[in-house]
Amino acid sequence: MHMADALLSPAVGGTLWAVSGGLIAFCARKVKQTMQDHLVPLMGVMGAFVFAGQMINFSIPGTGSSGHLCGGLMLAILLGPWAAFLVIASILTIQSLFFADGGVLALGCNIFNMGFLPVFVAYPLYKLITKGRHGSPLAWAASIVSAVIGLVLGAFGVVLETTASGISELPFGSFVLVMLPIHLAIGLVEGLATATVVSFVFRARPEILQAEPEAGIRIRPILVGLAVAALVIGGAFSWFASTHPDGLEWSVVRVSGSEEVAGSNAEIHQHLAGFQRKVAFLPDYGFKAGEAEEEACDAWPSVSAGATVSGLVGGSLTLGLVVLTGLALRLRPVRQAK
Amino acid sequence: MRLADWTEIGRMDELGRMDSPVHRLDPRAKVLVSLVFIVLVMSFPRYEISALVPFLFYPVGLIALARIPMRHIMKKMLIAAPFALLIGLVNPLFDRQPMCSVGPLELSGGWVSFISILFRFVLTVSAALALVAGTGMYRLGAGLERLGLPRVFAMQLLFLYRYLFVISDEAARIMRGVRLRSVGSGALGLRVYGSLVGQLLLRSMDRADRIYQAMVARGFDGEIRLLQQSVPGWCDAVFAGCSLILLGAARVWNLSDLLGIWLAGGVS
Amino acid sequence: MSIPAVAVYDLSYAYPDGTEALRGITFTVEPGLAVALVGANGAGKSTLLQHLNGGLFNARQGEVRIGETVVSRKSVSLVRHAVGMVFQDSDDQLFMPTVAEDVAFGPLNAGLSSEEVERRVESALERVGMTQVRERPPYRLSAGEKRAVAIASVLAMEPEVLVMDEPSANLDPRARRRLIELLRSFGHTRIIATHDLELAVEVCSRVIVLDEGRVVADGPMVGILNDEALMEEHGLERPHILRHMHPHT
Numbered sequence: 001m002h003m004a005d006a007l008l009s010p011a012v013g014g015t016l017w018a019v020s021g022g023l024i025a026f027c028a029r030k031v032k033q034t035m036q037d038h039l040v041p042l043m044g045v046m047g048a049f050v051f052a053g054q055m056i057n058f059s060i061p062g063t064g065s066s067g068h069l070c071g072g073l074m075l076a077i078l079l080g081p082w083a084a085f086l087v088i089a090s091i092l093t094i095q096s097l098f099f100a101d102g103g104v105l106a107l108g109c110n111i112f113n114m115g116f117l118p119v120f121v122a123y124p125l126y127k128l129i130t131k132g133r134h135g136s137p138l139a140w141a142a143s144i145v146s147a148v149i150g151l152v153l154g155a156f157g158v159v160l161e162t163t164a165s166g167i168s169e170l171p172f173g174s175f176v177l178v179m180l181p182i183h184l185a186i187g188l189v190e191g192l193a194t195a196t197v198v199s200f201v202f203r204a205r206p207e208i209l210q211a212e213p214e215a216g217i218r219i220r221p222i223l224v225g226l227a228v229a230a231l232v233i234g235g236a237f238s239w240f241a242s243t244h245p246d247g248l249e250w251s252v253v254r255v256s257g258s259e260e261v262a263g264s265n266a267e268i269h270q271h272l273a274g275f276q277r278k279v280a281f282l283p284d285y286g287f288k289a290g291e292a293e294e295e296a297c298d299a300w301p302s303v304s305a306g307a308t309v310s311g312l313v314g315g316s317l318t319l320g321l322v323v324l325t326g327l328a329l330r331l332r333p334v335r336q337a338k
Numbered sequence: 339m340r341l342a343d344w345t346e347i348g349r350m351d352e353l354g355r356m357d358s359p360v361h362r363l364d365p366r367a368k369v370l371v372s373l374v375f376i377v378l379v380m381s382f383p384r385y386e387i388s389a390l391v392p393f394l395f396y397p398v399g400l401i402a403l404a405r406i407p408m409r410h411i412m413k414k415m416l417i418a419a420p421f422a423l424l425i426g427l428v429n430p431l432f433d434r435q436p437m438c439s440v441g442p443l444e445l446s447g448g449w450v451s452f453i454s455i456l457f458r459f460v461l462t463v464s465a466a467l468a469l470v471a472g473t474g475m476y477r478l479g480a481g482l483e484r485l486g487l488p489r490v491f492a493m494q495l496l497f498l499y500r501y502l503f504v505i506s507d508e509a510a511r512i513m514r515g516v517r518l519r520s521v522g523s524g525a526l527g528l529r530v531y532g533s534l535v536g537q538l539l540l541r542s543m544d545r546a547d548r549i550y551q552a553m554v555a556r557g558f559d560g561e562i563r564l565l566q567q568s569v570p571g572w573c574d575a576v577f578a579g580c581s582l583i584l585l586g587a588a589r590v591w592n593l594s595d596l597l598g599i600w601l602a603g604g605v606s
Numbered sequence: 607m608s609i610p611a612v613a614v615y616d617l618s619y620a621y622p623d624g625t626e627a628l629r630g631i632t633f634t635v636e637p638g639l640a641v642a643l644v645g646a647n648g649a650g651k652s653t654l655l656q657h658l659n660g661g662l663f664n665a666r667q668g669e670v671r672i673g674e675t676v677v678s679r680k681s682v683s684l685v686r687h688a689v690g691m692v693f694q695d696s697d698d699q700l701f702m703p704t705v706a707e708d709v710a711f712g713p714l715n716a717g718l719s720s721e722e723v724e725r726r727v728e729s730a731l732e733r734v735g736m737t738q739v740r741e742r743p744p745y746r747l748s749a750g751e752k753r754a755v756a757i758a759s760v761l762a763m764e765p766e767v768l769v770m771d772e773p774s775a776n777l778d779p780r781a782r783r784r785l786i787e788l789l790r791s792f793g794h795t796r797i798i799a800t801h802d803l804e805l806a807v808e809v810c811s812r813v814i815v816l817d818e819g820r821v822v823a824d825g826p827m828v829g830i831l832n833d834e835a836l837m838e839e840h841g842l843e844r845p846h847i848l849r850h851m852h853p854h855t
Contacts, residue, residue: 105376162425
């Protein structure tokens with residue numbers, strides 16, 4: 001579920017960073033406005049609770065496996081959507097920084113998939129169905145239904161973002177077919193876990209759950225927000241999908257600041273390739289590889305014969321240099337210490 | 339999250355509190371360079387490998403200078419790898435066009451892009467881990483706040499991190515109690531699970547309440563103020579400037595290729 | 607007679623669920639005195655402490671004065687700077703990411719200049735002998751160190767009155783000994799709620815015994831704690847240390 005950086009293009013990652021960053025800023029403002037100062041420590045501790053709660057597993061009825069709480073829907077029920085979104089975003093940030101669980105570039109995507117969707121789509125649904133009757137059979141159903149919807153939407157987000165990035169070759173359709181059933185199951189487990197914990201809390205301390213609705217949300221602004229987000233993201237995705245099959249050129253342009261750099265880059269390659277043909281050792285391999293190259297990657301025609309061989313040699317040498325540098329840097333302070 | 343992960347987070351925390359030239363750099367400079375690094379790495383076309391190699395200098399240099407055990411970073415990378423690995427492995431299945439050959443071996447485009455994905459994974463993950471292990475959560479959080487992260491969120495990160503250790507101790511105590519009284523696996527029935535996690539939840543909320551009392555007792559008014567941080571010095575500017583120039587150069591020119599060509603030229 | 611540092615008049619309080627926690631508590635404490643507050647669990651110690659620094663102030667009747675100030679919603683920020691509260695669980699009190707940040711929390715909230723904040727942090731840590739853990743995160747400290755830092759975080763606000771809830775809870779013998787020496791060395795007015803009667807004997811000269819929200823005894827330490835009948839009636843035990851002490855000392 002956590003996306004890694006390695007499969008994401010900067011364009012998609014950047015777009016989702018912007019969306020999630022905006023949401024964080026927005027929710028931070030909301031939390032500050034409705035302040036409720038006690039939320040400051042409560043949010044922090046609840047984030048730690050979700051982490052710690054994952055140490056406790058339950059066996060999933062009817063199967064041999066076990067599951068635990070992911071916590072998105074639960075946080076929304078306990079803290080209200082604004083605070084819950086910030087807590088989830090902070091959990092994902094810590095996971096990405098300390099466990100490499102989801103990349104840094106992918107953080108925007110992960111916050112959107114696992115924060116925005118459960119909190120601003122699944123939770124309003126939960127509220128709509130239960131109308132405050134926590135612990136009732138209706139609430140169990142609501143919790144399962146909304147958790148499933150939240151997770152499936154999240155999985156769909158993963159697929160969309162990966163496909164739009166164009167680094168993985170996995171076709172959209174089969175990716176969906178793999179991801180959706182898995183997340184349907186995870187959603188069921190999440191819904192069960194959420195319902196059982198919420199109903200426990202409701203029995204033990206009903207006032208905790210009753211205190212929230214005042215700070216709650218109206219459905220309409222959420223729907224509007226969702227529509228806007230969908231438009232932005234859909235627009236961005238379809239633009240990448242149509243103009244740039246792999247969304248790469250655009251990002252190169254963005255990073256290097258102009259289209260010319262990509263062009264000059266290619267020129268250098270061509271130029272060097274020509275130079276390479278004159279001076280190359282192993283000319284056979286170079287030529288042979290070059291032909292295949294030209295056919296295979298029309299998306300990046302600048303990769304050429306010479307580039308491959310010299311890339312191989314230079315690449316391994318560079319790798320060697322990296323290792324040596326690492327060792328040298330490591331030795332240095334020790335020598336100082338002596 | 340398993341128990342072993344907690345010792346891991348503790349280990350990262352220890353690394354983050356060491357003292358080294360890297361730890362002494364302004365966190366903002368490190369965050370900036372690391373972000374640029376990740377975006378640059380991911381901006382390469384999907385079949386690129388050789389041009390990515392010089393990028394290794396950055397994480398390796400950072401890790402070595404910060405005196406972080408390389409083994410530790412590698413172990414963490416292995417644990418995090420499966421998802422990228424799994425999705426990446428699909429590439430050779432779908433993209434079978436031959437692309438280049440190394441000696442008698444012919445590589446399809448799918449394999450090349452798979453290797454490229456692995457390389458990107460190693461680069462981005464090691465850079466992020468090096469940033470955290472070479473900065474520490476506190477300095478990182480304070481630095482992010484000064485880079486414009488909303489204060490509410492920066493404090494949320496720091497509070498969450500602060501109480502991770504406390505709450506996880508409580509969860510571990512609960513689990514120990516359960517294990518002492520039950521036989522078999524650690525997985526529980528749904529009803530027991532609900533009451534255990536519910537207990538943990540209520541205890542956590544009570545703790546939050548006491549923390550709030552303690553904050554109020556010392557004049558908390560909704561705003562959290564941090565001590566003044568050091569101002570960035572010329573060291574930080576040099577680090578950021580040089581890294582950005584080198585990274586930019588490695589993005590524009592394929593340095594591995596240039597090295598190879600230069601060598602080839604020299605040989606013949 | 608000087609104005610008492612702390613004065614409580616006829617204070618009663620009931621929790622929202624109706625539980626009566628305090629029933630007509632009255633006492634005064636002279637400046638610089640150390641007073642122990644003892645009583646079985648549920649006797650109302652913690653509730654009383656919360657009233658002393660404005661943690662709770664919607665008392666049903668009666669009032670609390672700190673110096674000349676009556677504790678009320680209006681005066682609460684003044685009161686919180688005059689009364690430093692040390693909580694029972696140091697993990698609840700040390701919520702900031704490093705020791706230095708934590709000790710600076712109160713002074714920063716008071717809007718002091720950064721030089722003054724720095725001076726306060728340094729002198730508070732020095733006072734409790736914890737300058738060496740300045741940059742450490744609180745969760746990396748031993749229980750004794752945590753307690754000392756928690757006290758420093760309160761000292762940095764330069765309060766006139768120190769209020770403590772079970773300061774020796776969870777401490778090993780050596781850390782407890784160090785705490786006792788520290789508490790004895792303070793010149794502040796001290797109100798210490800504790801089950802650790804031996805600590806009370808060493809630090810305080812006066813004791814107030816609470817039971818069911820009432821003051822059942824108030825007087826010199828040794829006389830009251832030696833009154834075996836009184837102690838047992840209110841769920842307490844005559845401390846062992848007194849058996850070896852001469853009653854007149």
